[in-house]
Amino acid sequence: MKKPTDAAKPKLARPLTGKPAKVTIRKMPTGVRGLDEILGGGIPEFSFNVIAGMPGCGKTTLAHQIIFANATAKKPALYFTAVGEPAVKMLRYQQQYSFFDESKLGNAVRFIDLAELALEKDLSHVLDAIGKYVAESNPSVVVVDSFHTIVRNPTTQVGELDVPAFILRLAQLLTSWEATTFLIGSYLDDEIGDNSLFTLADGLIWLWQKTERNSVVRKMQIMKLRGQESVPGLHTIRISNQGVQTFSRTLGLIGNKTKPKLGRRLSTGIPELDAMLGGGIPEGDSLLVAGPSGTGKSALATQFIAEGLRNGEPGIMAIFEERPQAYTHRAGTFGLNLEAPQKKGQLETLYLRPLDLSVDETMQEILDAIQRVGAKRLVIDSLVGFEMALAPGFRADFRESLYRMIGALTGAGITILSTVEVEDTFTALPFSHYAISFLTDDILRMRYVEIDGQIRKVMVVIKMRGGNHSKDIREYVITDKGVTIIHPRQTDYALLSTGLPEPIGQPTEAAPEAKAAK
Amino acid sequence: MRNLAERLIAYERTQNKITKTKTPPEISVFDRLRPQLATLMGNAGFRAILTRALVLSHEEVPWLRAMHVIADGTLVHVDERQAHGNRRKIAAGNVVLLAQLLGLLAVFIGDDLTLHLVRETWPKLPLNTLYHGKGY
Numbered sequence: 001m002k003k004p005t006d007a008a009k010p011k012l013a014r015p016l017t018g019k020p021a022k023v024t025i026r027k028m029p030t031g032v033r034g035l036d037e038i039l040g041g042g043i044p045e046f047s048f049n050v051i052a053g054m055p056g057c058g059k060t061t062l063a064h065q066i067i068f069a070n071a072t073a074k075k076p077a078l079y080f081t082a083v084g085e086p087a088v089k090m091l092r093y094q095q096q097y098s099f100f101d102e103s104k105l106g107n108a109v110r111f112i113d114l115a116e117l118a119l120e121k122d123l124s125h126v127l128d129a130i131g132k133y134v135a136e137s138n139p140s141v142v143v144v145d146s147f148h149t150i151v152r153n154p155t156t157q158v159g160e161l162d163v164p165a166f167i168l169r170l171a172q173l174l175t176s177w178e179a180t181t182f183l184i185g186s187y188l189d190d191e192i193g194d195n196s197l198f199t200l201a202d203g204l205i206w207l208w209q210k211t212e213r214n215s216v217v218r219k220m221q222i223m224k225l226r227g228q229e230s231v232p233g234l235h236t237i238r239i240s241n242q243g244v245q246t247f248s249r250t251l252g253l254i255g256n257k258t259k260p261k262l263g264r265r266l267s268t269g270i271p272e273l274d275a276m277l278g279g280g281i282p283e284g285d286s287l288l289v290a291g292p293s294g295t296g297k298s299a300l301a302t303q304f305i306a307e308g309l310r311n312g313e314p315g316i317m318a319i320f321e322e323r324p325q326a327y328t329h330r331a332g333t334f335g336l337n338l339e340a341p342q343k344k345g346q347l348e349t350l351y352l353r354p355l356d357l358s359v360d361e362t363m364q365e366i367l368d369a370i371q372r373v374g375a376k377r378l379v380i381d382s383l384v385g386f387e388m389a390l391a392p393g394f395r396a397d398f399r400e401s402l403y404r405m406i407g408a409l410t411g412a413g414i415t416i417l418s419t420v421e422v423e424d425t426f427t428a429l430p431f432s433h434y435a436i437s438f439l440t441d442d443i444l445r446m447r448y449v450e451i452d453g454q455i456r457k458v459m460v461v462i463k464m465r466g467g468n469h470s471k472d473i474r475e476y477v478i479t480d481k482g483v484t485i486i487h488p489r490q491t492d493y494a495l496l497s498t499g500l501p502e503p504i505g506q507p508t509e510a511a512p513e514a515k516a517a518k
Numbered sequence: 519m520r521n522l523a524e525r526l527i528a529y530e531r532t533q534n535k536i537t538k539t540k541t542p543p544e545i546s547v548f549d550r551l552r553p554q555l556a557t558l559m560g561n562a563g564f565r566a567i568l569t570r571a572l573v574l575s576h577e578e579v580p581w582l583r584a585m586h587v588i589a590d591g592t593l594v595h596v597d598e599r600q601a602h603g604n605r606r607k608i609a610a611g612n613v614v615l616l617a618q619l620l621g622l623l624a625v626f627i628g629d630d631l632t633l634h635l636v637r638e639t640w641p642k643l644p645l646n647t648l649y650h651g652k653g654y
Contacts, residue, residue, distance in 0.1 A: 088559040091627045102630050106638045113560035 031069025291446030320385025
């Protein structure tokens with residue numbers, strides 16, 4: 001006799017006792033880069049949300065991205081326009097964005113103008129009209145833009161419904177039709193406390209923009225989101241031809257696993273320097289190379305990347321001062337070929353110099369590149385240039401964001417070499433006026449010294465968090481092989497760190513580079 | 519654009535014969551477009567764009583000066599007796615008016631979206647472009 005199949009077995013009703021099963025709230029993707037991560041996975045399905053902010057923040061564009069990402073002919077999106085931007089003008093402007101899909105218009109995305117109704121009739125008529133269209137099309141997403149103009153319009157007659165009742169009935173209507181709703185409105189910050197709309201809403205997305213000096217800074221905050229954990233705080237947003245893009249404060253690095261350090265050392269490509277570092281840079285460390293202009297910081301960074309490529313470790317160079325061609329050319333003069341690895345996708349050079357970047361979006365560019373090439377080594381050349389490339393309003397965030405990124409990347413096992421330009425004072429040895437030394441595990445200081453009628457260069461390892469290191473101050477030159485530490489060490493000096501040393505060893509040492517003829 | 523207007527009116531004529539509709543095709547073509555566009559831009563928006571198209575047509579079709587757009591977006595003749603004049607003349611005038619209306623739409627929302635709207639209104643009419651043959 002055949003055994004009954006699972007399908008044939010009588011199904012047991014779930015026992016009434018015990019822990020009840022939780023409802024699963026599906027998260028709807030927004031189609032907005034970075035936003036799903038900020039929201040904690042997406043917009044909760046069937047939620048009633050408000051997108052608020054001053055004009056020009058990107059509220060309408062954000063709503064358009066959401067509808068184009070989700071609407072289908074079977075479960076369309078209804079976009080009600082009221083006393084605000086008419087749909088025909090919206091179409092004129094929104095079609096400029098890359099997410100705009102003309103083939104969805106009419107069937108999957110439907111625009112309905114309610115302006116006359118809102119102007120001439122009372123709120124119950126507006127509610128009835130929305131109800132009629134919703135019943136006809138069974139939408140997945142409903143947008144009312146601009147909602148505040150409907151409820152605040154002095155010519156809209158309140159009639160049978162007052163505003164809170166209208167909002168409540170609208171929420172009930174749309175939720176019962178299983179529609180995820182977005183009400184778009186221009187609201188001021190001080191309205192948050194006493195507006196019943198915000199109390200009723202499941203989600204409240206607030207957009208800001210402010211001008212700082214010559215740059216515009218746009219930010220987003222998820223002020224409220226019922227049922228799931230969103231990333232708190234202000235997140236940078238940018239509006240480009242791709243629509244709104246968001247850059248999470250956490251840079252999408254939440255939950256990234258920390259790779260245990262295995263004690264491996266990475267060569268810098270300069271054997272003598274590796275010896276000074278106690279065998280190389282510990283894998284997953286952040287090394288800061290500090291020194292004045294012309295001391296060879298970029299050359300050293302190039303050698304570090306090239307050595308990684310030789311060992312099969314892909315790399316990223318984020319450069320903010322020199323142009324990529326100059327970088328590649330200089331590497332060539334040291335006998336290092338950076339062109340071939342770039343063509344093979346093992347090396348990417350990011351040249352980031354626009355003057356209104358946000359720190360988070362710059363970091364996102366770097367993170368994207370790291371992911372693309374599977375980078376093990378990262379060069380940031382330089383931190384001063386990086387800060388200069390940011391919009392003035394974002395510079396205050398620089399250290400905090402850098403701290404987050406360096407922490408997350410080194411935690412993932414990526415080894416970072418950052419350069420920073422510092423002045424030689426000839427009386428002191430500052431590591432960096434950025435007070436970013438705390439971000440780094442290791443510090444290498446390069447500087448000029450005056451010896452025997454020449455300006456020469458020396459370097460010293462200041463700090464190695466992972467172990468012991470040489471305490472020697474070593475003289476080096478930049479040759480056709482790049483940064484080269486002079487070996488064997490010839491002379492002993494005192495007061496090298498002041499830049500004006502005094503010989504304490506052989507007084508007649510030979511200069512490492514030829515002196516000018518007398 | 520005029521060629522497209524002629525095609526739309528010709529198509530309406532065929533459809534009206536099939537459905538035994540008595541409304542002249544040059545009128546029913548606007549009746550069909552009106553709800554489509556009014557949903558998108560509201561009645562007031564539709565009235566505004568049709569009125570503008572009417573004004574733009576005056577130079578070429580002087581008798582259209584006697585037409586005006588009423589509150590619900592329909593076109594009416596000021597003088598009811600003249601409204602039933604020379605059918606050929608009326609049809610030709612409406613081709614110009616429809617072409618101006620579609621031309622204005624194309625200026626606002628672009629050729630692709632205008633074509634999309636026309637296709638949505640006449641889904642069985644094969645159309646690949648707004649521009650066929652001569653004319654604006």
